Structure formats: structure tokens, C-alpha cells
Amino acid sequence: MPYELYYWDGIQGRGEFVRLALEEAGAKYIDKARSSSGAQTMMEFLKGSHGHEQTPFAPPFLKDGNVVVSHVANILLYLGSRLALVPDDEQARYLANGLQLTVTDFVAEVHDTHHPISTGDYYEDQKPEAKARATAFIRDRIPKFLGYFERILSGNPAQSDFAIGDRLSYVDLSLFQVMEGLGYAFPRAMAAASGDYPKLRKLARTVAERPNIAAYLKSDRRLPFNQSGIFRHYPELDLA
Amino acid sequence: MPYELYYWDGIQGRGEFVRLALEEAGAKYIDKARSSSGAQTMMEFLKGSHGHEQTPFAPPFLKDGNVVVSHVANILLYLGSRLALVPDDEQARYLANGLQLTVTDFVAEVHDTHHPISTGDYYEDQKPEAKARATAFIRDRIPKFLGYFERILSGNPAQSDFAIGDRLSYVDLSLFQVMEGLGYAFPRAMAAASGDYPKLRKLARTVAERPNIAAYLKSDRRLPFNQSGIFRHYPELDLA
Numbered sequence: 148m149p150y151e152l153y154y155w156d157g158i159q160g161r162g163e164f165v166r167l168a169l170e171e172a173g174a175k176y177i178d179k180a181r182s183s184s185g186a187q188t189m190m191e192f193l194k195g196s197h198g199h200e201q202t203p204f205a206p207p208f209l210k211d212g213n214v215v216v217s218h219v220a221n222i223l224l225y226l227g228s229r230l231a232l233v234p235d236d237e238q239a240r241y242l243a244n245g246l247q248l249t250v251t252d253f254v255a256e257v258h259d260t261h262h263p264i265s266t267g268d269y270y271e272d273q274k275p276e277a278k279a280r281a282t283a284f285i286r287d288r289i290p291k292f293l294g295y296f297e298r299i300l301s302g303n304p305a306q307s308d309f310a311i312g313d314r315l316s317y318v319d320l321s322l323f324q325v326m327e328g329l330g331y332a333f334p335r336a337m338a339a340a341s342g343d344y345p346k347l348r349k350l351a352r353t354v355a356e357r358p359n360i361a362a363y364l365k366s367d368r369r370l371p372f373n374q375s376g377i378f379r380h381y382p383e384l385d386l387a
Numbered sequence: 388m389p390y391e392l393y394y395w396d397g398i399q400g401r402g403e404f405v406r407l408a409l410e411e412a413g414a415k416y417i418d419k420a421r422s423s424s425g426a427q428t429m430m431e432f433l434k435g436s437h438g439h440e441q442t443p444f445a446p447p448f449l450k451d452g453n454v455v456v457s458h459v460a461n462i463l464l465y466l467g468s469r470l471a472l473v474p475d476d477e478q479a480r481y482l483a484n485g486l487q488l489t490v491t492d493f494v495a496e497v498h499d500t501h502h503p504i505s506t507g508d509y510y511e512d513q514k515p516e517a518k519a520r521a522t523a524f525i526r527d528r529i530p531k532f533l534g535y536f537e538r539i540l541s542g543n544p545a546q547s548d549f550a551i552g553d554r555l556s557y558v559d560l561s562l563f564q565v566m567e568g569l570g571y572a573f574p575r576a577m578a579a580a581s582g583d584y585p586k587l588r589k590l591a592r593t594v595a596e597r598p599n600i601a602a603y604l605k606s607d608r609r610l611p612f613n614q615s616g617i618f619r620h621y622p623e624l625d626l627a
Contacts, residue, residue: 199542200482204489204535216481218488220460225481241456241465242440248458248491249444255495263503264516265523276504276516283505295444302439 149175150226151210153189153203156181158376159328159369161254162207164219165226167320170363172230178368180206219254220247223317232317239311246299246310246318250325253292257328258377260284260384270381281384285336289329293344296322300346308349315357322347323354328378335386389415390466391450393429393443396421398616399568399609401494402447404459405466407560410603412470418608420446459494460487463557472557479551486539486550486558490565493532497568498617500524500624510621521624525576529569533584536562540586548589555597562587563594568618575626 150169154162162178169176179185192215195202201210203217209225216225224244227233233243263280264273296310305313310322326347330337354360363369372378390409394402402418409416419425432455435442441450443457449465456465464484467473473483503520504513536550545553550562566587570577594600603609612618 195538195542199539199544200478202539202542203485204492204532214478214481217485221481221484221488224484238440238454241454241461244461244464245443245457248461251488251491252444252495255492259499259503263499264519265527267523267527276519279504279516283507287505287507292444298435299439299442302435302442304439 148212149177151177151179152207153179153185153192153210154207156186157370157373159324159372159378160207160376161219163324163370164250164317164321165207165209165222166368167324167360167363168223168226168230168232168317170368171315171320171357171359172226172232173359174226174230179210218251220244220251223247223321227317232315232320234312234314234316243311243316243318246296247321249292249295250318250321253288253325254377256284256288256292257332260332261379261381270379274383277381277384281333285333285386289333289336289340290343293329293340293347296325297344297346300350308346308353310350315354319350319354320360323351323360326351328372331372332378332380333385334380339386388452389417391417391419392447393419393425393432393450394447396426397610397613399564399612399618400447400616401459403564403610404490404557404561405447405449405462406608407564407600407603408463408466408470408472408557410608411555411560411597411599412466412472413599414466414470419450458491460484460491463487463561467557472555472560474552474554474556483551483556483558486536487561489532489535490558490561493528493565494617496524496528496532497572500572501619501621510619514623517621517624521573525573525626529573529576529580530583533569533580533587536565537584537586540590548586548593550590555594559590559594560600563591563600566591568612571612572618572620573625574620579626 152165180189189206192201192203201215207219208215208217209222216222233240260281261270261277263276270277299310307313309315310318392402392405394400420429429446432441432443441455447459448455448457449462456462473480500521501510501517503516510517539550547553549555550558
């Protein structure tokens with residue numbers, strides 16, 4: 148039975164971190180909410196029609212038979228062992244989950260660069276505040292988070308150029324997506340930092356060239372970045 | 388060997404969600420960074436002095452022998468099975484982790500009510516934006532998150548008044564802390580909603596009365612809420 152992924156149609160958003168794991172592993176899955184009936188089904192889950200254990204707070208969530216798992220890091224924890232996208236030992240799994248939760252925090256901060264005041268209002272209603280937040284984000288937060296991940300990649304005793312051990316894990320796929328997203332949203336800021344983060348940049352290239360990921364990126368399953376997702380390109384929020 | 392909890396001294400903050408689990412279970416632990424030498428040790432971990440697998444992005448992190456686990460939800464996942472604070476079956480653990488990650492997201496939004504523009508700057512430097520964000524938070528986000536948790540408590544087929552199954556889990560302890568924190572930070576908004584969230588309010592009372600938690604809350608191990616933590620009381624951010 149294929150996995151069912153539920154996520155808002157039309158955007159990469161947080162769903163993309165799950166798609167990359169499914170695609171890399173060659174797992175069978177249905178991106179359910181990309182059809183109107185699937186979108187309807189997704190809303191029924193959110194409303195609680197499928198009972199206590201299957202009422203996620205928000206997409207993305209994954210359905211695997213009778214199990215519903217919500218939140219990106221939780222889904223990747225679930226899929227990691229099933230798809231061999233995380234080392235087998237328990238300690239490495241907690242390490243991977245901790246790194247993934249750092250990605251989660253960073254992604255929330257990326258979102259808030261264009262929505263610093265209210266998620267329920269339009270970007271256009273909070274532009275001056277967005278500029279202030281994006282400025283602090285580029286100045287303080289990108290170096291803090293990417294600097295951390297760079298140290299993790301550099302410090303891996305396996306010297307594999309991956310985050311954990313000697314093989315690719317779901318954390319690496321998420322770091323690829325972070326680098327892609329930042330390059331889309333803040334091209335001038337990322338170009339200005341082009342000499343920084345060599346390990347992250349190498350990892351992003353390595354991931355992009357993996358056969359299943361390369362095929363996915365060329366397919367129409369990979370939605371383009373746009374101004375509805377998490378990573379948005381508003382030139383006025385980027386470095387001048 | 389006692390668990391070692393590492394978290395900024397002087398505040399409840401995110402560390403409190405871990406403390407509540409350790410206290411409820413009667414686990415032996417040391418709140419390391421409440422001594423100056425422990426705070427020094429914490430900084431060494433953050434700088435990477437203890438190697439790749441023991442370099443958290445930020446506190447809180449837990450050290451258990453040679454294992455270092457970072458991020459609240461990850462620590463609770465780790466402790467949950469060891470301290471019998473989550474049901475034994477795998478599905479319930481993913482459910483608990485998903486609920487805890489919803490708490491994580493909510494707590495990040497609580498933080499941003501007083502720091503909507505920049506974590507690195509003072510509240511006093513972002514007061515008008517904080518007022519706008521807190522207004523939207525009280526109007527939209529408290530009802531969305533608490534309404535969700537209320538539905539989870541109401542929908543539990545075990546009818547136990549806990550979030551999952553028929554026993555208390557770490558999720559319940561975190562929901563207690565959320566209700567305590569909101570009552571401290573936004574007393575007028577929470578009083579205005581005094582008829583809402585009856586299940587959450589009942590749960591908060593139940594948790595407060597559990598013998599180990601009641602003893603903890605009376606002890607000097609429970610730091611008071613203050614204006615350095617996640618939940619801060621700035622009257623100007625509350626309902627008028």
C-alpha cells in the first residue's frame with residue numbers, strides 16, 4: 148500500500164521535506180491533496196472526522212495504513228527507519244531527530260521573515276515589519292543556523308560529507324532543501340556569502356545529483372518555488 | 388547515574404517541559420547549569436568541545452551517560468519510554484510526538500509575541516511590533532492551538548481526561564505548563580476565555596495536584612515565571 152502524503156497543493160512548503168525522503172528512497176506514495184477529492188479528504192482529517200488518533204493540527208501528515216503521523220520531523224523519524232534514511236542505532240536516531248528539529252526551527256524563522264506579525268494576514272499588510280525581520284534574519288540567523296550545520300558536517304568523524312555517519316540520511320535531504328530555498332528567497336544574501344558554508348554547498352550538489360533526486364527535480368512532481376510557500380522571493384526583503 | 392539537564396539558569400523557559408517530566412517520574416537529575424561551573428560546561432557543549440554527536444544547537448539538552456539529546460520534543464521522546472510517561476505502543480508514541488511538536492510550535496509563537504522582529508534585540512526595541520503580534524496571537528492563535536488541544540482531550544476514546552490513552556503522558560505535563568504560562572503572560576485574555584477550554588483547565592488542575600508535581604511546584608527547584616523566559620508578562624501586550 149503506498150504512503151499517502153497530505154499537504155497543501157501548489158507549494159513545496161513543509162511537505163517538500165517529506166517528498167524528498169520518499170523520492171530518494173523510491174518509495175511508493177500518493178501526494179493526496181494535489182487532487183480536489185484528496186484536498187477534501189485532507190480537510191476531513193483536520194476537522195477530526197477520522198477520530199482522535201488521526202487529527203493532525205496541520206499538514207503535512209502521512210498516512211501509512213491505519214497510522215497517521217504529523218509534523219515533518221515526526222514523519223521523517225517514522226520514515227527514516229522504514230526507508231533506510233537514518234542509521235540503525237538508537238543514538239544516531241536521536242541525533243538525526245535533534246538536527247531535524249533544528250531545521251524545523253529554522254524553517255519557522257524563514258516563514259516569519261514574510262509574516263512577522265500575523266500568519267492570518269497578507270505579506271502586503273506587514274511589509275515594514277517583514278523588512279526589519281528579514282534584515283535581522285540575514286544578518287544574525289542565517290549565519291547562526293548555517294554556521295551550526297556547517298560545523299556538524301565538518302565535525303562528522305566519518306568524514307563522509309554527510310551529517311551523520313557514512314551514508315546519506317533524511318537530515319541531508321532537508322539541508323539540501325534549506326540551501327535551495329535560501330538561494331531562491333535571498334539570492335543576493337546567499338551570493339554575498341558564496342565563500343561560506345562550503346560543506347553545505349557541496350552537500351547540496353551531492354544531493355541534487357543523486358539519481359532519484361535528479362529525476363524528481365526534473366519531474367512535474369517537484370513544484371516550483373513561488374510566493375505562497377515557506378521560501379518566498381520578495382526582492383525588497385533580500386540584501387540590497 | 389542521574390540525568391544531567393542543561394538549560395539557561397534563572398528561567399523556566401523550554402527547560403521546564405523537561406523538568407516537569409523528570410519531576411513527575413521522580414527521576415534523579417541534576418539541573419547542571421544552575422551552578423556556574425555547570426553553565427561553563429554547557430557552553431563547552433554548545434561550542435562543540437565534546438564532539439560531533441554532542442553538539443546541540445541550543446539548550447535544553449539532556450545528557451544520559453554518553454548520550455546527548457537536544458530539543459524538548461526529542462528529549463521527551465527519549466525520556467517518555469524510560470520514565471513510563473508515554474504508552475508502550477509505537478503508534479501512541481508517534482501520536483505523542485506529534486502533539487508535543489504542536490506544543491513546540493505554539494511555544495515558539497509565544498516567544499515571538501515579545502520578540503517579533505529580532506531575538507537578538509531587546510523587547511523594548513520592538514514594542515509596537517510586539518503589540519501587533521500579541522494582538523493577533525490572542526485573537527487567532529490562542530483559540531486555534533488551545534481549541535485543537537481541547538478537541539484532542541475531548542476526543543480521547545479512553546475518556547480519561549488525558550491526551551492519550553488512560554494514563555498521564557508527557558504531553559499532559561506540557562499542556563499544564565502551557566496553561567500556566569498563558570495565565571501568567573496574558574491573565575486578562577485568559578480570564579476573558581475562562582469558560583473556554585474546560586478540559587484543558589481540568590487537566591491543568593489534575594497535573595498540579597499530582598503529588599510529585601505539587602511538591603515540585605512548592606520547591607525552589609521550580610523557578611518563578613519572570614520577564615526573561617518564554618512566557619513573559621508585559622501588561623501592555625495583554626487584552627485591554
